[in-house]
Amino acid sequence: MHTYNLAHLKHLESEAIYVMLEVAAQFEKPVLLFSGGKDSLVMLRLAQKAFHPAKLPFPLMHIDTGHNFPETIDFRDILVKKTGERLIVRTVQDSIDKGRATEEKGLNASRNVLQTVTLLDSIEEFQFDAALGGARRDEEKARAKERFFSHRNEFGQWDPKLQRPELWNIFNGNKNFGEHFRVFPLSNWTEMDVWQYIAAEQLDIPSIYFTHEREVLKRGNVLLAKSDYVPLTDGESYETKRVRFRTVGDMTCTGAIESSASTLQDIINEVAAARVTERGARTDDKRSETAMEDRKKNGYF
Amino acid sequence: MNEDTNREYLDMDLLRFTTAGSVDDGKSTLIGRLLYDSKAVFEDQMEAIEQSSKRKGDEIVNLALLTDGLRSEREQGITIDVAYRYFATPKRKFIIADTPGHIQYTRNMVTGASTANLAVILVDARKGVIEQTCRHSFIASLLRIQHIVLCVNKMDLVDYKEEVFDRIVSQFKDFASRLDVPQIEFIPISALNGDNIVDRLDNMPWYQGGSLLYFLEHVYVGNEFNHVDPRFPVQWVVRPQSREHHDFRGFSGRIAGGVFKKGDEVKILSSGFTSRIKKIHTFEGDLDEAFSPMSVSFTLEDEIDISRGDMIVKPNNTPHVGQDIDAMVCWFSDTSKLQVGRKYVLKHTSQEVRCMVKEIRYKVDINTLHKIEDDKEVELNDIARIKLRTSKPLFFDSYRRNRITGSIILIDSGTHETVAAGMIQT
Numbered sequence: 001m002h003t004y005n006l007a008h009l010k011h012l013e014s015e016a017i018y019v020m021l022e023v024a025a026q027f028e029k030p031v032l033l034f035s036g037g038k039d040s041l042v043m044l045r046l047a048q049k050a051f052h053p054a055k056l057p058f059p060l061m062h063i064d065t066g067h068n069f070p071e072t073i074d075f076r077d078i079l080v081k082k083t084g085e086r087l088i089v090r091t092v093q094d095s096i097d098k099g100r101a102t103e104e105k106g107l108n109a110s111r112n113v114l115q116t117v118t119l120l121d122s123i124e125e126f127q128f129d130a131a132l133g134g135a136r137r138d139e140e141k142a143r144a145k146e147r148f149f150s151h152r153n154e155f156g157q158w159d160p161k162l163q164r165p166e167l168w169n170i171f172n173g174n175k176n177f178g179e180h181f182r183v184f185p186l187s188n189w190t191e192m193d194v195w196q197y198i199a200a201e202q203l204d205i206p207s208i209y210f211t212h213e214r215e216v217l218k219r220g221n222v223l224l225a226k227s228d229y230v231p232l233t234d235g236e237s238y239e240t241k242r243v244r245f246r247t248v249g250d251m252t253c254t255g256a257i258e259s260s261a262s263t264l265q266d267i268i269n270e271v272a273a274a275r276v277t278e279r280g281a282r283t284d285d286k287r288s289e290t291a292m293e294d295r296k297k298n299g300y301f
Numbered sequence: 302m303n304e305d306t307n308r309e310y311l312d313m314d315l316l317r318f319t320t321a322g323s324v325d326d327g328k329s330t331l332i333g334r335l336l337y338d339s340k341a342v343f344e345d346q347m348e349a350i351e352q353s354s355k356r357k358g359d360e361i362v363n364l365a366l367l368t369d370g371l372r373s374e375r376e377q378g379i380t381i382d383v384a385y386r387y388f389a390t391p392k393r394k395f396i397i398a399d400t401p402g403h404i405q406y407t408r409n410m411v412t413g414a415s416t417a418n419l420a421v422i423l424v425d426a427r428k429g430v431i432e433q434t435c436r437h438s439f440i441a442s443l444l445r446i447q448h449i450v451l452c453v454n455k456m457d458l459v460d461y462k463e464e465v466f467d468r469i470v471s472q473f474k475d476f477a478s479r480l481d482v483p484q485i486e487f488i489p490i491s492a493l494n495g496d497n498i499v500d501r502l503d504n505m506p507w508y509q510g511g512s513l514l515y516f517l518e519h520v521y522v523g524n525e526f527n528h529v530d531p532r533f534p535v536q537w538v539v540r541p542q543s544r545e546h547h548d549f550r551g552f553s554g555r556i557a558g559g560v561f562k563k564g565d566e567v568k569i570l571s572s573g574f575t576s577r578i579k580k581i582h583t584f585e586g587d588l589d590e591a592f593s594p595m596s597v598s599f600t601l602e603d604e605i606d607i608s609r610g611d612m613i614v615k616p617n618n619t620p621h622v623g624q625d626i627d628a629m630v631c632w633f634s635d636t637s638k639l640q641v642g643r644k645y646v647l648k649h650t651s652q653e654v655r656c657m658v659k660e661i662r663y664k665v666d667i668n669t670l671h672k673i674e675d676d677k678e679v680e681l682n683d684i685a686r687i688k689l690r691t692s693k694p695l696f697f698d699s700y701r702r703n704r705i706t707g708s709i710i711l712i713d714s715g716t717h718e719t720v721a722a723g724m725i726q727t
Contacts, residue, residue: 004528004560004592008315008394017596018555021536025609025651049584050596053549054541137385145382163382165408165633167415167722168708169555170648174717188396190387196310 009200012193013046016185018169019148020050020132023183024057026173027130030183031123034060034087035068036076037248039134039186041203042194044083046185047132058132059086063119065111066093067229067250075206090122108219110252120156123180130173130181138190148187154178191246192271199264209267211244211260222255313389316522319398319413319446321437322423327454331423331492332386332399335514338499339388383413392518407682408633410437411722414444415708418522421450421513426459426489430472436667438473442480443629443684443724445704448520449477450486452513456505457491463507479670484520488513526593527703531559531567532620532696533613534650534706539598551582551598552607557650557705558698559618561599562590568616569607570696575616576603593705610652612696620696620706621727626656626689628709628723629665629700632679637713639679639687639721646712647691650705655692655714662686686726700724 006014023030032047034040047056062076080087092111095101101117104110123131137144147163149171164172173181186194198205215226215238224230226238229252243256244267261267322328386397398413414420420441424434434451441449451473459465466489477485489508490497496504499514511519539551561567565578579600581588591597599613607613614620632639640658647656664673665684679685700707711721 004526005314006592006594007312009311011315011594014555014594014596018536021553021555021596025537050553051537051539052582052584052598053546053551054539054543138387141384144384144386160382164719165412165722167412167710167719168704169416170650170708170710172648172710172712172717172719174646174712176717188385188387190389192310192389200311 009193009197012186012189013049013197015169015188016046017050019171019183019185020047022171022173023130023132024051026171027181029126029128030058030130030132031061031088031126031128032056032058032132033119033134034062034076035248036062036072036079036206037134038194038198038205038209039136041079041205042186042189042197042201043132043134044079044085045201045203048083056085059088061088061090061122061126061128061131063115063122064089064091065115065250066091067111067227067252069206069208069225069245069248069251069254071208072206072248075204079204088122088126090118090125092118094118095121108252110250112250112253116156123156128180129175130183132183132185134186135184136186136189136191136194137184146184146187148184149173150182150184151175152180152182156180158182192268195264195268195271199268205264206248208245208248211242211262211266213240214243214256215240216243216256223257225251225254225256227251309391310389313392313394314522315394315396316419316517316520317396317398317417318419318421318517319400319410319417319441320421320423321400321410321413321441322454323425323431323433326423326425327492328399328423331421331452331454331490331498332397334492334495334498335397336386336388338495339390339514383409390514390518395517407436407440408631410440411444411631414441414446415722417444417446418525419448419450419517419520420446421452423452423454423492424469424473426453426455426465426469429469430476432668434473435476435669438477438480438482439665439667439670440631442482443631445700445724446482447522447525448484448486449482450488450513450516453487453489454492456489456496457494461489461491461496461504463505466508486510486516488516527558527705528592529559530618530620530698530703531561531565531613531615532557532593532698532703532706533561533599534652534696535607535609535611535613536651538608549600550604551600552613553596553598554651555596556591556593558593558703559615560590560592561613563588566616567599567601567613568619569605570612570614570619570622571694572605572607572611574603574605576601576605578602612650614696620698622694622696624691624694625659626691626695626697626709626723627686627726628689629684629686629726630679630711630721630723632681632683632685632721634713634718634720635681636716637720639683639685644714645720646714647689647709648712649695649697649709652693652695654695656689656711658687659690660688662688687723697725697727699727 092114095118101114135143147166216223217238244259245256261270320328384399388395400410400413422437453466453469470487488497496502497512501512533556534554535552536554539553541549563578568575579602581591582598644657647654661677663686666673698706707725709723710719713720
């Protein structure tokens, strides 16, 4: 006699597919936020599974800060071409040129916060009423409290104290005109789950997740990649190290780690032994104790 | 890790548990301790809370800061919202729903409990079983949680005395005899010092049981899903607009109960037509059988009109079909009361219908479990037995039999807020 028991990763997969189907059914114009990073690659695969053998009933959208790693952008374009899905790209540069956003100044200036402006403008431009994102609750303490279906008011803001209770697997996507939802099918996944899934599904990932030689700059505890967007200050200099990235955000705020991991298995081993969270190398979260909550309240991912 | 340990990782099962206790019972500290001792806390998180504790002038590192993430929680030193935490041991992966203990946040406890298989309830060894302990246990029982672990915390503050623990155990057993929970376990702990959380320390030689983590790793939870009554709520109809799949019409959803096999005779609700399962499709290829909670899509032998909200079942095992619903509801709204005669939007599996409240039969005193029949004002955090009439038939089971096909939520059609959670009684 065999048992009807689903292992946890299959369980998470089935839950995420369920959530994606709910989004397709409950909303008029959903969109899948897609950066080419590992979480969004898992999201794309799950969406393909959910709607197989049809194409996705929604487009992908990338909010491009213009400060991304070129490797990620190349990878994104090749992958999208291969899948034949629709990709919308909206750029922060465009928002700055139109006077909708103002570039930050100073040593650690980043376009991370400005993405919010471009994201909200794009949601309005296309009248999207649900944006699927790959955020996970294990990433950050404010995210740990967010719902699968996370309501945004007409200003795109999140109110952590007015969240709708979310029971069983019944999702309430009802809303007033002009409001929208952010939906997070990977809420219950951990970094390790994502890597194990990538390995099990044999997904391609951008090369910067693997070890490579790169000129980096050590600022505080963070190793930043050499780029035009991170100016050197007095006393700083580049050194060449064998590094890789655990997340692929902007070059201005995504820190590298020294690593020799050249295969998915190496990465999994490294994640298993890691003593620092994956966002530990992100300077955007370190601006204050509640940096993520504050950005999310304003409409950040 | 190597290929073998990867396999183990992929084969691990999942335990979802909720934690409850009243203010200052040390819930967040307990979770912080579980995460810390099972090495799920990272150095940068630890550093951040060490600094934060220091800034506040705390003498010891406040592990509660690991879970209290929102600004106002950190300011007030309390937990406001359900926080979800994750950790894994080589045996299992765990999802914790950490729910606040304040009276006004009962709705969060219900929320956390709705997806949990097990509840860890804390009591303060100095205070023993109090009203809130009873309330939390009742909610766990109401939400059909099969296992309760009563952790008697702060044993260090009562000199680790066995009599104190024994007294609380018998107090709780007295109350719990009126609950519908198959398994109740008692563990004396000190979250602060780590006694009996992950390891058994030497402070309570009289306690012969295992640590909390040991129990969480070994408790049997295979019965979480119904594998008896086949239920497949249709979420979405897949119709590829391509030449290759021109005639493909797949019905997608997550199996809410039972097992479906290729070739099975099935009945479609609401139409009542029958057909056979032609294929069970997944991205990886076709399956011979699928069971709850898998997400799959079916194609059928016959062309039948099926859309979202319909349910595929077996002709010899059908759910209740009807418009009169008897439910136990927990009321969530702080701006409106439950009103007889008022209409709400009701969500049940993939159906969304209108409903009207026909009758409030009684309220439940959640401290004594007595029925209150003379006061029928149902306000925030009240639990009441009500009768509803829906605009269309629902296909449902009793909540006791199936958590998925037995649960509903009510939505205020003006504000779109979720105002109630309901468990169907049959």
